Amino acid sequence: MDDAAPLPTPGAGRIRQNDIYTAGIHGRTPRVPTDFAELERRAHDAMSDRAWAYIAGGAGEGTTMTSNRAALDRWAIVPRVLRDVSVRSLGIELFGRRLPAPVLISPVGAGGLVRRRADVEIGRAAAELGVPYIFSNQGSAPMEDVAAEMDRVRTGAPRWFQLYWSTDDDLVDSFLGRASAVGADAVVVTLDTTMLGWRPQDLNIGSLPFARGEGIxxxxxxxxxxxxxxxxxxxxxxxxxxxxxxxxxxxxxxxxxxxxxxxxxxxxxxxxxxxxxxxxxxYSRPSLNWDDLAGLRDRTSLPIVLKGVLHPDDARRAVDAGVDGIVVSNHGGRQVDGAIGSIDALAEIAPAVDGRAKVLVDSGIRTGADVLKALALGADAACIGRPHMYGLALAGADGARDVVANIIAELDLTLGLSGYTAVADLDTDVLRKIG
Known part of the structure; x- marks a missing residue:
């Protein structure tokens, strides 16, 4: 919608639905499509070849991206009826902060390919919704500028920081200090990009954004x-x-x-x-290992979240090492071709963690129904990646905001239509595996 979206509230789905239909009476339609397929198609048309290759592309033949969707499609929602679902709650708590919905906006590097100073606009979108934006370590604006814009919209709006572990330890410490100074609620250490994966879409046009000063x-x-x-x-x-x-x-x-x-x-x-x-x-350290992680607690007081965990043994070891959370992620299929789908990995990892740390998931999450499935399989929250970038390409900060608002609205409606009133009540009883 054109006006700033409010924080998600009880009944957020019906409110957003009604707003769109009311605008339709006056001949106005949403600036960003409400379905992912059309959103992706129109974003493709709006982006440059270089932007599309980097944002939409995957590793190798793209089979991991396919696996992400196939993993979600193997789980079917089984709605229950004759339950009072007139009042619903999407709220959760992460690291001492109450959030209006179990959704975060993922870091996407080199967003400036899509929109100059993209991170400032994404931060504004997140602040308007009240959901955390995970500042990209490879962002197109300094974290201080993004935090200032978020605070301008909503004082103390939630933000996290993604860390790529550099070969220079003093630089790592500097990033951690800056993240703390801008009020980050957590630091997300990305583990699956110690080297860039084989990305043919970028390679075929000889395009590495960072070599052009983009995203640094x-x-x-x-x-x-x-x-x-x-x-x-x-x-x-x-x-x-x-x-x-x-x-x-x-x-x-x-x-x-x-x-x-x-x-x-x-x-x-x-x-x-x-x-x-x-x-x-x-920018990255291929030698990064568990010994490096052991010293991280001495370097920051922020909650530590490990991103890129796909094996339950790694999840157990991370929890035993004292981390506060993990993100089950295959980097949106951008690093290893033929890797396990993130939802298949989540189904094994959530029981292994067994509530000892927060579990988030990304890669392949496109809709509110996808978020519900992830929560039912044990995730505490889901992270949205490519969809918000597509919204950014179409309508800037408003587009990024509206895409995420639509996902939250669909989650609210799907929750109620499935017979539930709170995301905290979701478990595998609402799902059936069909493949």
Whole structure:
């Protein structure tokens, strides 16, 4: 809808439905489609080839993306009738904060491909809904700017921070300190991207956003990262003469445009180009292991959530190590082709965790019915990834907000139509496995 959406309230589904139908009386239709297939189709038309490849693409042949949907489709909802469902509650509690719905907005790197300073607009959308936005470590705006916009909309609006574990420990500490300073409720450590997966859609057009300075704003705004770049420049001793080509000139323009400071200065200054190369060299740590994790509790007081867990043994070990939560995720099918669907993994992991830590899930969640299935299988909340980016492509912050508002509205209606009044009451009794 065009006006700022309120926090999800009891009856959120019928309220949103009625708002859309009332607007229809006056000939107005939603700016973002209410079904995922049409949303995806229209977003494809709205995005550049590079944006679509990065946001919508998957690893290898895309079979993990297919598995994510197949895993959800193997579970069918079995509604119950003649129950009073006139009053319903979607509220949950995560890490001491009461949330209006069991939904978070996932981090998506290089969102600037879709909309300049995308993270600020997504933060605004999340704040209007009152649901957490997990700030992307590979964001297109500094976390401080996103937090300020969220607080402008709703003071203290919930936000988390995603951490990619760099090879530079001081940079990790700097990110953690900044996340705490902007009021993050948790730090989400992404474990499944210590290296980029094989992504043919990007490879076929030779497009790596970060090499063009896109999606590295958390780094270029960080004092420790700038120290690393300065140290590298001081120790530089010449080097090979770079190849001059039209593509290289365009890339330089992109780097200059995305770097802090004035565009004309950035075209000739060494720092922007050095920042890109430094990022590519240090952003991830392939050697990351359980020993590294053991020291994380001493480095931050924030709740620690591990993202990318797919095996129940890893989930048990994480809980034994004292983490506060896990995100069952295959990175939206973007890292390993042929991996297990996230919902199939959730069905094994939730019993293994057995309530000792919070369990969230992402990858393949598209609708309110999908969220209900995830909750019934043991998730405490679900994270929305590609859908909100598609809404962003179509209508900016309003589009991202409306896509998530639609998912929450459908969850509310599906909850009641299935015979339940609170998401806390959902369990596998509402589901049947059909394949």
């Amino acid at each position: 704003d958390q780094y270029t705004s960080d004092p420790r990262f700038r120290e690393i770049v300065a140290e590298r420049l001081r120790s530089a001793v010449g080097g090979d003469r770079p190849e001059v080509s039209l593509g290289a000139i365009r890339t330089l323009g992109s780097i200059a445009r995305n770097a802090p400071g004035r565009f004309l200065r950035n075209l000739t200054a060494p720092e922007p180009r050095a920042s890109v190369q430094t990022f590519l060299d240090i």
